[in-house]
Amino acid sequence: MLTIKKVPTVVSNYQEDGDDNNNAAGIRTEDATQSQARGCARNCLGKCCLPVSKLPLYAFKKNDYPSKNNAVFPSDDGVSPISFLNNLLLAQWEDRMRRGLFRYDVTSCETKVIPGRYGFIAQLNEGRHLKKRPTEFRIDQVLQPFDENKFNFTKVGQEEVLFRFESNDDDKSRFFSSYAVDICSISPSVVAINVSPIEYGHVLLIPRVLDCLPQRIDHESFLLALYFAKEAADPFLRVGYNSLGAFATINHLHFQAYYLSVTFPIEKAPTRRIMTRKGLQGADLVVSELLDYPVRGLVFEGGCVLRDLSDAVASSCIYLQQNNIPFNVLIADCGRKIFLLPQCYAEKQALGEVSLEVLETQVNPAVWEISGHMVLKRRKDYDDASEDYAWKLLSEVSLSGVRFESVKACVSKATGLQVEVDTYNIDQKECIYDSEAPQVASHMQRDCPAIH
Amino acid sequence: MEPQLGLIEQSFHVRYSDGVREALDELGDSFLITDPSISGHPIVFASSAFLKIFGYSKDQVIGKNGRMFQGPKTNRRSVLEIREAIRQEKAIQISLLNYRKDGTPFWMLFHMCPVFAKEDGRVVHFLGVQVPILRKSGVVRNPSKLCEDGTGFLGCCRREVTSDSVMEVGRGLALDYLLNSDDRELEIDQPCEASELEKRKAATAISNILSVLAHYSASEVTGRLVCGKACCLSGMGLGASINISFGRIKQSFVLTDPHLHDMPIVYASDAFLKLTGYARHEVLGRNCRFLSGLDTVSATQFQIAECIRNERPCTVHILNYRKDKTSFWNFLHISPVRNATGKVAYFVGVQISSSCNSQGKQGLSPAMEHLSVVGAVKVAVRSLSIGASTS
Numbered sequence: 024m025l026t027i028k029k030v031p032t033v034v035s036n037y038q039e040d041g042d043d044n045n046n047a048a049g050i051r052t053e054d055a056t057q058s059q060a061r062g063c064a065r066n067c068l069g070k071c072c073l074p075v076s077k078l079p080l081y082a083f084k085k086n087d088y089p090s091k092n093n094a095v096f097p098s099d100d101g102v103s104p105i106s107f108l109n110n111l112l113l114a115q116w117e118d119r120m121r122r123g124l125f126r127y128d129v130t131s132c133e134t135k136v137i138p139g140r141y142g143f144i145a146q147l148n149e150g151r152h153l154k155k156r157p158t159e160f161r162i163d164q165v166l167q168p169f170d171e172n173k174f175n176f177t178k179v180g181q182e183e184v185l186f187r188f189e190s191n192d193d194d195k196s197r198f199f200s201s202y203a204v205d206i207c208s209i210s211p212s213v214v215a216i217n218v219s220p221i222e223y224g225h226v227l228l229i230p231r232v233l234d235c236l237p238q239r240i241d242h243e244s245f246l247l248a249l250y251f252a253k254e255a256a257d258p259f260l261r262v263g264y265n266s267l268g269a270f271a272t273i274n275h276l277h278f279q280a281y282y283l284s285v286t287f288p289i290e291k292a293p294t295r296r297i298m299t300r301k302g303l304q305g306a307d308l309v310v311s312e313l314l315d316y317p318v319r320g321l322v323f324e325g326g327c328v329l330r331d332l333s334d335a336v337a338s339s340c341i342y343l344q345q346n347n348i349p350f351n352v353l354i355a356d357c358g359r360k361i362f363l364l365p366q367c368y369a370e371k372q373a374l375g376e377v378s379l380e381v382l383e384t385q386v387n388p389a390v391w392e393i394s395g396h397m398v399l400k401r402r403k404d405y406d407d408a409s410e411d412y413a414w415k416l417l418s419e420v421s422l423s424g425v426r427f428e429s430v431k432a433c434v435s436k437a438t439g440l441q442v443e444v445d446t447y448n449i450d451q452k453e454c455i456y457d458s459e460a461p462q463v464a465s466h467m468q469r470d471c472p473a474i475h
Numbered sequence: 476m477e478p479q480l481g482l483i484e485q486s487f488h489v490r491y492s493d494g495v496r497e498a499l500d501e502l503g504d505s506f507l508i509t510d511p512s513i514s515g516h517p518i519v520f521a522s523s524a525f526l527k528i529f530g531y532s533k534d535q536v537i538g539k540n541g542r543m544f545q546g547p548k549t550n551r552r553s554v555l556e557i558r559e560a561i562r563q564e565k566a567i568q569i570s571l572l573n574y575r576k577d578g579t580p581f582w583m584l585f586h587m588c589p590v591f592a593k594e595d596g597r598v599v600h601f602l603g604v605q606v607p608i609l610r611k612s613g614v615v616r617n618p619s620k621l622c623e624d625g626t627g628f629l630g631c632c633r634r635e636v637t638s639d640s641v642m643e644v645g646r647g648l649a650l651d652y653l654l655n656s657d658d659r660e661l662e663i664d665q666p667c668e669a670s671e672l673e674k675r676k677a678a679t680a681i682s683n684i685l686s687v688l689a690h691y692s693a694s695e696v697t698g699r700l701v702c703g704k705a706c707c708l709s710g711m712g713l714g715a716s717i718n719i720s721f722g723r724i725k726q727s728f729v730l731t732d733p734h735l736h737d738m739p740i741v742y743a744s745d746a747f748l749k750l751t752g753y754a755r756h757e758v759l760g761r762n763c764r765f766l767s768g769l770d771t772v773s774a775t776q777f778q779i780a781e782c783i784r785n786e787r788p789c790t791v792h793i794l795n796y797r798k799d800k801t802s803f804w805n806f807l808h809i810s811p812v813r814n815a816t817g818k819v820a821y822f823v824g825v826q827i828s829s830s831c832n833s834q835g836k837q838g839l840s841p842a843m844e845h846l847s848v849v850g851a852v853k854v855a856v857r858s859l860s861i862g863a864s865t866s
Contacts, residue, residue: 113850114843
């Protein structure tokens with residue numbers, strides 16, 4: 024069993040009670056279970072309180088059929104008026120700021136784009152991480168069963184919940200400012216604040232909160248996350264996911280999202296198409312691999328309906344989970360582009376293979392860090408932050424070329440797509456040849472320079 | 476959402492003197508001029524060569540966003556690169572797949588450059604030139620085969636024209652090619668690199684257009700110079716990118732700068748102008764107190780001043796006056812807004828007139844409407860002064 028020690032990020036104001044109770048070996052466990060049975064006066068998200076609660080509800084319209092011009096996404100987000108969901112999210116988040124629910128004001132933290140090719144983003148945040156003793160996290164098991172004695176989102180106070188986010192069967196999306204929660208007919212999915220935000224608007228999307236799902240991807244939940252990105256229709260609101268072993272904080276299924284109105288480094292990286300499923304009217308489902316980026320990863324785009332894209336990614340994630348490969352997922356560009364990033368940093372850390380210099384900055388490379396957004400705790404690290412440092416850190420995160428090939432094979436099996444190397448569809452001017460790639464088709468390859 | 480055509484007319488009319496449109500058309504190049512300070516970043520000018528190549532009439536293009544010429548096979552990354560260039564107020568030259576009105580796609584070299592106002596260094600327009608990329612007429616249809624001369628797939632796209640003297644002929648041929656060629660369908664999947672000639676053509680066009688714009692703006696009538704380089708920066712102007720972000724916010728709001736003398740308005744939304752009846756140039760640079768009048772309670776104004784001094788948000792009901800002297804009750808919310816340095820850079824003021832529906836069409840309460848604007852402004856301003864632009 025491999026473990027690492029780290030200070031867990033506090034995402035809810037109710038989190039510390041639970042964890043404290045269970046870290047002291049066995050002594051206070053009874054207290055913990057008792058407080059649950061009491062049916063708390065806390066107005067939480069448990070079965071005790073939800074049935075008598077009312078929450079705002081945003082019910083989005085599901086789009087299972089290809090539209091006339093085959094456009095899954097509108098062409099003008101970025102200039103079109105802010106969507107209702109986006110306004111709702113911003114208003115509710117700002118409201119919680121006014122109520123003092125966050126541990127600090129993230130907009131008071133200095134942030135900068137580091138000069139360089141990719142423009143990594145660094146933030147100086149001395150208050151994010153607690154000065155508490157670190158906890159042990161098991162990092163060699165991507166699938167772990169839900170433990171109700173540990174902190175989970177049913178224990179969150181309702182004031183930390185902004186609204187419910189679920190699908191409807193109607194012809195359009197609807198909003199109800201106050202809707203009774205009928206837990207018999209539906210398991211509510213909620214959007215809650217992260218009280219230690221990385222940036223403005225940092226929220227947690229918790230699918231089917233009462234079902235107490237452990238942190239693992241399933242098709243329905245991933246589709247929910249993708250619809251969230253799409254309905255918000257803001258290219259600067261990205262949605263992220265960390266598996267266990269890839270720096271997920273809590274073993275209760277959740278996605279994260281926040282706003283940052285700059286382009287992330289990972290969004291600038293060139294890509295090379297490696298798998299295609301042809302679709303009607305050019306709506307091909309395309310899987311590409313990242314080029315010239317310190318972390319090896321795959322990019323999923325396209326499909327006739329959102330579900331196609333969602334299922335391809337979800338199936339791939341499930342395959343990785345079953346093969347015990349930790350990974351992170353970034354949903355960008357309003358849901359058009361999904362990055363799947365397998366990683367091995369935690370494993371390296373547990374085996375003592377990470378350089379001391381990198382370890383001392385205490386950056387845990389989860390999805391945001393891998394995408395190029397790093398929160399630094401020490402002024403010195405922030406002032407010295409360079410593209411070199413970011414590259415060095417992220418290189419430790421990446422799987423090796425050989426291991427990545429087996430991930431590609433996983434994805435190929437999971438999605439049913441063949442890995443091809445279509446030399447006429449590279450975004451770069453150079454021709455790249457990976458000597459370990461299977462099923463290399465074109466005879467042109469031999470003359471091209473090899474890469475690492 | 477149709478941006479007012481009046482604003483679009485203004486965009487050109489205020490900056491350049493008469494005759495500029497004819498002079499621009501005389502250049503014969505295909506290009507668009509857009510205005511990032513108008514909500515939706517619309518096109519304010521389209522050259523006749525552009526309209527001819529794309530097959531649209533002027534009315535179908537003016538007021539629309541440049542995205543309308545993209546389609547399903549347009550490379551999304553290229554679109555993002557263009558967006559990033561706009562955000563950083565930089566020039567970009569990139570191959571792009573565009574679509575004509577009849578739906579046919581074609582490759583073109585897109586060269587975009589910001590147009591700066593000399594007086595304050597603000598980006599006033601973006602200029603985008605389109606140069607169609609020509610392919611060898613006998614290009615192979617099977618993408619997995621090499622071109623016979625063995626130059627690789629990039630060679631298949633290039634025209635074998637290198638001499639400048641052929642440029643005139645080339646342009647005519649380009650138009651003919653696009654209007655008549657039948658076998659374009661199979662080629663569009665392959666990314667296309669422009670030739671050196673085409674790149675030079677684009678750069679020359681940009682330079683010529685900028686000369687015309689500079690010439691027509693140097694007159695006494697407008698007295699405002701435009702140029703192709705950022706000459707200086709002042710505290711007043713906001714970047715193109717933030718203008719575009721603000722343009723997405725439909726409610727009435729203003730941004731004021733507490734670091735400038737008398738805390739002037741540095742941004743006013745279209746809805747604010749509509750609510751108060753003023754034109755943009757009548758409010759920019761002024762302190763908000765001009766909205767108050769005879770019957771405005773001074774205690775309320777004092778309350779606002781106190782909150783600003785303490786960098787705290789506040790909400791008040793204040794009696795305000797429009798340009799036509801009629802009054803309205805302004806449900807006003809003011810909040811400090813920080814930029815990337817973490818310090819307060821601006822204050823945002825959000826106005827809801829009581830004569831409007833109290834429950835907005837959107838279903839948010841007025842108090843929530845206030846906060847949604849504050850949030851959107853905070854997100855946009857957060858990346859101001861975030862620093863180094865990348866290569």
